[in-house]
Amino acid sequence: MLEMNIESYPPFFTQESNQTQNVDLEESKIQDVEEDLDLNPIPLIDLQCLNLEKLGEACKDWGLFRLVNHGVPSQLLAQIQDKTRELFSLSFHYKQAILKTPLSYFWGSTARTISGEILRSSKTVSWVEVIHFPLGQLSQSKFEDPLLDSFRLLMEEYGRHQARLARTIFEALSKNLKLDPVKTKSYLSEATGFIRVHRCPRIAEGSQAWGVGVHTDSSVFSILNQDQVGGLEVFTHNKWLPVKPIANTLIVNLGDMMQAISEDEYLSVKHRVRVNKQEDRISLNYFVFPDYDTVIHSSKYGPFTYTEFFQQAQKDIETVGFKVGLAGFKSNRAIN
Numbered sequence: 001m002l003e004m005n006i007e008s009y010p011p012f013f014t015q016e017s018n019q020t021q022n023v024d025l026e027e028s029k030i031q032d033v034e035e036d037l038d039l040n041p042i043p044l045i046d047l048q049c050l051n052l053e054k055l056g057e058a059c060k061d062w063g064l065f066r067l068v069n070h071g072v073p074s075q076l077l078a079q080i081q082d083k084t085r086e087l088f089s090l091s092f093h094y095k096q097a098i099l100k101t102p103l104s105y106f107w108g109s110t111a112r113t114i115s116g117e118i119l120r121s122s123k124t125v126s127w128v129e130v131i132h133f134p135l136g137q138l139s140q141s142k143f144e145d146p147l148l149d150s151f152r153l154l155m156e157e158y159g160r161h162q163a164r165l166a167r168t169i170f171e172a173l174s175k176n177l178k179l180d181p182v183k184t185k186s187y188l189s190e191a192t193g194f195i196r197v198h199r200c201p202r203i204a205e206g207s208q209a210w211g212v213g214v215h216t217d218s219s220v221f222s223i224l225n226q227d228q229v230g231g232l233e234v235f236t237h238n239k240w241l242p243v244k245p246i247a248n249t250l251i252v253n254l255g256d257m258m259q260a261i262s263e264d265e266y267l268s269v270k271h272r273v274r275v276n277k278q279e280d281r282i283s284l285n286y287f288v289f290p291d292y293d294t295v296i297h298s299s300k301y302g303p304f305t306y307t308e309f310f311q312q313a314q315k316d317i318e319t320v321g322f323k324v325g326l327a328g329f330k331s332n333r334a335i336n
């Protein structure tokens with residue numbers, strides 16, 4: 001067992017009372033999942049020779065794919081993982097002091113209100129610590145702490161790669177779906193992009209919690225970089241499947257906005273994150289959205305803007321304890 005740097009964790013994770021009650025709503029027990037890792041059937045998409053047909057199939061059948069030849073230098077990926085780990089291992093109080101606006105630092109939940117406050121569900125707790133990096137605001141920010149400031153520069157560089165990938169992927173999906181490029185231009189808004197860096201603290205034997213409980217992403221899609229500890233699981237073909245960590249690959253998860261834009265042809269995939277008992281787990285996730293005020297038109301859902309979708313999700317979490325999501329936006333035409 002690696003030594004734990006206790007001072008680096010929010011007290012939330014070291015209090016006994018938090019270690020047993022946090023079981024996800026949908027599963028009362030955190031069971032093992034089927035491990036057919038060697039088969040590793042998650043579709044591989046090569047960005048250097050993009051096969052549109054294969055990409056379309058992956059989006060329809062899986063709602064996710066693994067990107068290779070994505071052009072993000074392996075050195076940058078490794079550096080980012082190392083620096084993220086280093087940043088999280090600073091003391092909790094120091095992190096609270098330096099991770100200030102435009103960044104935010106929170107734990108126990110991945111949901112926030114529109115004004116940026118942490119939104120905790122009364123039903124479920126996420127065994128995760130999060131730092132939120134709004135990419136659009138990073139270049140104007142300079143941090144006094146040298147580690148944080150060098151991390152900001154890395155995030156900017158990584159963010160530019162993510163925005164490039166997002167544009168390329170969205171263009172390919174739009175082509176497949178025969179979307180009108182002029183009408184759907186604001187369905188992917190670079191300015192909305194942000195990166196979340198996560199640490200899921202290891203959890204004591206006998207305690208249980210999900211790092212992040214079952215959910216779909218609200219974004220158009222997300223691009224995930226997980227470390228070798230692994231833990232991401234997706235619900236696909238009627239079972240839970242672990243997404244094996246493979247160095248230098250990225251995982252693209254389609255979100256609710258993409259499902260709506262595609263008229264339900266593509267899937268916003270359900271996923272969750274398992275906590276490791278031996279090691280802390282690090283992941284970085286880039287999310288991108290439509291322009292917040294752009295109306296999404298679809299025959300399956302009533303017209304809505306991302307702002308409305310987000311506000312509804314917030315209301316759901318406060319009232320029923322989880323995001324209802326697209327199911328709450330079905331158009332009358334689709335219901336009848």
Ligand SMILES: O=C(O)CCC(=O)C(=O)O
Nearest residue numbers: 198212226232273283285
């Ligand atoms: O850390 C991960 O693997 C994914 C986290 C996630 O699903 C999310 O933040 O929406």
Ligand SMILES: [Fe+2]
Nearest residue numbers: 215216217271
């Ligand atoms: Fe997610």
